């Protein structure tokens with residue numbers, strides 16, 4: 001098949017975008033032989049702390065590890081239930097599973113984010129934590145979720161894999177509860193050249209436990225003081241990320257401008273449900289994804305493909321409760337099921353030009369017979 005005119009994502013761009021800066025940062029690091037937990041990791045952690053206002057940031061090997069470690073450091077374990085939305089990556093549920101606890105899946109609301117009323121209805125005497133996913137670069141209703149956590153004495157830990165720098169009522173994703181995780185996977189908002197992730201927390205003791213858990217349980221003197229994992233953010237990746245971090249505030253703005261452009265080009269189409277605009281309801285959205293809904297989704301996606309535009313349905317088209325073999329056969333989530341017959345992602349990344357977004361909007365309007 002010929003290459004698409006506008007692929008869903010351009011992986012080479014992750015490197016090419018800031019090629020020279022990234023190359024020289026990597027070279028400097030590699031020539032020093034600085035590979036494991038060297039200065040760049042600390043500098044990157046400090047940079048993210050500055051960006052987000054988090055008191056502590058700890059680089060880890062990937063976002064999934066970050067969640068596993070955060071839940072473990074928080075003391076989540078066998079006998080506990082943890083509530084999360086089914087519209088998330090399997091990794092969110094897997095992190096609960098691998099701590100011996102039970103993932104309890106609930107519905108999302110009209111904005112595709114976890115529904116606080118569904119969370120409340122799912123709370124039992126065994127519930128230990130809420131684990132909302134800050135999906136698509138947008139923060140959930142953290143006022144409602146924080147109130148629930150407080151009222152029921154629950155831990156609040158955020159899967160903010162997709163939401164670095166997104167804000168709700170002035171606060172950044174990942175900083176609302178005991179801890180938050182960010183993924184640095186290449187296609188993420190701030191992507192490295194491989195796997196990477198981080199845990200943020202405002203709690204000093206939590207930060208200490210996360211640091212121990214990511215490095216074999218070793219303290220700053222190199223003494224093993226507890227069981228731990230090997231889950232360190234590579235120093236070369238940290239160097240890449242540090243070089244890219246300088247450009248990140250401008251890139252968030254660029255994504256927001258692209259979202260506004262999609263909105264201007266598509267909001268007249270009745271059958272299409274668009275994500276909220278960039279600043280709605282006290283939020284600062286950063287659009288990791290542009291997830292739309294259409295009553296004619298499959299035909300529309302086929303039409304876009306014919307026009308050379310790649311699209312995607314998240315998670316291979318299935319929310320977590322629909323994945324076979326994970327033990328969720330008895331879970332019924334009709335709203336999420338309906339959403340997964342309608343939702344898909346339009347291209348949303350910093351390689352896109354205004355003309356490309358206009359082309360995509362024009363192709364969609366043509367599909368609906370609107371000039």
Ligand SMILES: Cc1ncc(COP(=O)(O)O)c(C=O)c1O
Nearest residue numbers: 062063064089091161183184185
């Ligand atoms: C919502 C969500 N949670 C968890 C993850 C896992 O992150 P990672 O791939 O860095 O392990 C991802 C991304 O892959 C994600 O999008």
